[in-house]
Amino acid sequence: MTAQATKRVVWLTDLHFNFLTPEQVDAFLTPVADCRADAVLFSGDIAEAKTVAGYLRDMEDRLGVPIYFVLGNHDFYHGSIRQVRQHIAELTRHDPRLVWLNAAGVVELARHVGLVGHDGWADARLGDYERSLVMMNDYRLIEEFAGLSKEDRWPRLKAHADEAAEHIRRVLPEALARYPRVFLVTHVPPFREACWHDGKISNDEWLPHFASRAMGEALRAVMGGFPDRELIVLCGHTHGRGEARPADNILVLTGGAEYGAPEIQRVFELS
Ligand SMILES: [Fe+2]
């Protein structure tokens, strides 16, 4: 493989640009542009419902390379999941540099590296949802959940996570058939051991809101059929940096984040 065949890819997550001034957004994007990457991977939470599209466009204009992204729970705040997704689908449909992975199927990142992804959702199946007293802002600020009782919310959380897992069960085998290494970008950690927060794994109080068991089960099931392939999962949401290896051929990287202080997570050189 020649040097030209190597692709440089920058991973970003949980930027929460709505907490920054335009000058701070610009100051953050300068070192990202200086990476001279061929592509950006973004694992969700760029802003809120009314601002997500504008920030994606700004980032695309500024960086001038393809941005492969998913949406995080914050990206639906003060709006609805259905409407934001519809808007993002329209925004990205004819734009080859702004690629929403929910709608993209399998993407080639480098000659031997494929990419798939989905927003994902925490499905309240890990930890103890019934006893948990956590009241995420999601449950007040996203139309699909606002006003629902804790009991009525439960099946909706599961349904959103199941939709994401089904997408991955469909596209991941296709990616693995074509590429020995596949990256999967999703907002919500798919395993308990990937739910890093403050240097520890989240407890049963937080896990229902921080993890997607449906996605984890899908990944284990699919990867079990491809023992010689490698899956690298990039996620965020918990804002705690860490790594987990739930299976020999699955590595999960969870991004670290602080509101008001976005950072570059990693730069990958892929061939
Ligand atoms: Fe976040």
Ligand SMILES: [Fe+2]
């Ligand atoms: Fe999040």
